[in-house]
Amino acid sequence: MSVRRIGKAEKWSGRVILTGLVAFTLLPFAGMLSAALQEPGSAPTGMSFSFPLHLENFVTAFQVARLPELMWSSVLLVVMVVPASLVLSLLAAYGLEVLRVPGRAIALGVLLLGLTIPFEGLIWPLYYMMRNWGLHNTQIAIALPLIALYLPFGVLWMRAHFQGVPKELDEAAALDGAGSWRALRLIHAPLAKPALSTLTVLFSLWTWNQFIIALVMMDDPLKRTVAGALGAFQGEHGTDIVLLSAGALLIMAPTIVVFLLFQKQFVAALLQGSVKG
Template sequence: MISSRIELWVGRAVLLLLVLFTLAPFVGMFSAALQPQGSTPTGFSLPDFANFGNFIDAFRIAQLPQLMWSSLLLVLMVVPLSIALATLAAYGIAVLRAPLGGVVLVLLVAGLTLPFEGLISPLYFQMRDWGLLNTRLAIALPLIGLYMPFGVVWMRAHFIGVPKDITEAANVDGASGWQALWRIHLPLARPALSALTVLFSLWTWNQFIIALVMVEDPLERTVAGALGAFQGQYGTDIVLLSAGALLIMLPTILVFAIFQKQFTAALLQGAVKG
């Protein structure tokens, strides 16, 4: 009994330390964002007068409304198609047992080891040859392709966890592969699909390097590019940079807070089956 209480309190203490460790950078950025513009914040300190107007200035200087709209357009272009392709591919590999599905899966797993940065050069020349440079398609198409390895492996893990008896019962009732997917597997896959949608949305919203390389117009890139507005030739305004970074992260935090239950359910789904 005593040992179980000790384990409980130790667990709580470790969890509290992890929370404090996670929140510390955000607290530091928030305190820096409230300092007078042009100053150099150090440590965790609040000024005598909290300059909340810094957030308004950062919002205006970085042209965040235009960049947020651009990021939202990219999310709408990338995420639905990525989810659809990954789901269909995973269903074909895991449930329909498509020919050479194992080979495709190995190639996709190998693709997980490739960093985005290592593919920038070939992707750039490919988009140039297709005449898509300086368009949002030059950002969207590479992202869709780069998301496929993770998306297919993620959805395959879900389909593998679905009892085979359910699929066999649908086949006995005369359901086609498409009907089984639409009426049985997709409703069961809602937690996995919700979590994957959140991940793809956040990755697209915050994508920086591909948008920077493929598009010259800063207002057609993602919102992460807004931080460059606070970096001048001779220095960086740390105060406005901190305020802008917090504004950029706010939608990401809100999305995760809203969908955290679905995300947790997807992660635990495989552990509670059977």
């Protein structure tokens, strides 16, 4: 079968389209950065950078929004939610796809149904459940619903990974006397590192940016997620566009850094199994 070569015109048109998309994506961030560097108390109009640049706006926004306390609360939630979600997703997908446990069809149907239900539709049942269990106003009341809500996506994601693993590996492990747990620990878990890395990034970003569940389950604003800082900050300083822009950039900065650090693993997991030699 002949392979069609991509011409120069197609390459350049693709580059132009991608460049345009990148510029379109970065334009709002550039506008926020421009507003955040304006004189405190001013009303920025349009995108312009005037000197001197008022970097002290970021310090003011950092202190006013009390970001250190909120960042610590978000970090604690990430530590509670992400490892548990990864382990449960890995074990459930391994049982469904590799071990092919009884009732897997029903379980897969329930997981697919879970993907169709939005978080907002489960807020009030979760609230009453956590309150009846005596967990309201605790970090656990935020962590448990998040773990449960992440599981459908996590299990189906890991199941897709296991579908691309050759069955001969399990047969060879069985011939060597390796049981299910040993095969998972020595064969499947190492092969699943790209998929698990992507889930780690996604679960971390989703937990860091979670707002609604944290707002309902926690009365103390300083024990919610860092995304809640923007809502409280907007309510108090909604007319101060300069401080609001600086605070929004500070809140988004950790998620951008995490994605930049793990972008290779993210792309590797997306491309895993798409090309087979």
